[in-house]
Amino acid sequence: MNLKALSYKLRKDVINIIVSGKGGHIGGDMSVMDALVALYFNIMDVTPENYASGKHDHFVMSKGHSVESLYAVLAEKGFFPLEQVLKEFSRFGTKFIGHPNNKLPGIEMNSGALGHGLPVAVGMALACRMDGSSSRVYTFMGDGELAEGSNWEGAMAAANYKLDNLCALIDRNRLQISGCTEDVMALDDLCAKWQAFGWHVISTKDGNDIAELTAAFEQAKQIKGKPTMIIANTIKGKGSPVMENKAGWHHHVPNDEEYRQIMQDLDAAYEEALKNG
């Protein structure tokens, strides 16, 4: 499968989900999509078939506001039909709400209140080890999310317990809800911070490059005695200049003209990926 092309097809699904539900965190959906595609299609052992057994790799979407990207990926994996997401997302009484909900197949943890994914993933990784399970635990966080102090308690605990079955990823798009992370709550030197907390750190050159991300996840599997943090240097709104690097597109529903332009850009990127793939 041409995963680069798939990532642009899934971005189009996300745009349609957001337009159908009249709301959504579009910018962070676009920046994290390539990491989700690399994880779900190259790395993680989890399918609709093995999910009920509990014997599979585990994922926590800590940056829960990017749920639309997770819905698109889980639909592509066959956990539920995309048509159902399009029909139900954000409508009254649905399970397809605006943040991850563990009543849905494929979603193990409710999230959305930032800062809880890593601490819970630490507990899941510890539980896997105590059960003698070889399953690995993954969690994706936002960079703005790191302002929550609970992350740093999780960071200490993961290193303390030498959780080499845990791999976290930061969607380092350098924007949060109201502007640049470095203006709102400065994070750099982010690599040095995680290293000081006892983690193996991989900083990607291009956090929207599926091959580079896949190599990073593979490297993490080889690391013994410590957890791994992948800092994915991404572009918020990746896929169309209409959305890219704009804080105002953190949560935004495209109007008709924006929608047409974004879909045209995503189609062009899809075709380009097919040609080069």
Ligand SMILES: Cc1ncc(C[n+]2csc(CCOP(=O)(O)OP(=O)(O)O)c2C)c(N)n1
């Ligand atoms: C505890 C908590 N406080 C505030 C919010 C509101 N909120 C939703 S998204 C967001 C910004 C997150 O920025 P970042 O983690 O960088 O996400 P991304 O850029 O990947 O979309 C905030 C403050 C929240 N969801 N949870």
Ligand SMILES: [Mg+2]
């Ligand atoms: Mg961010």
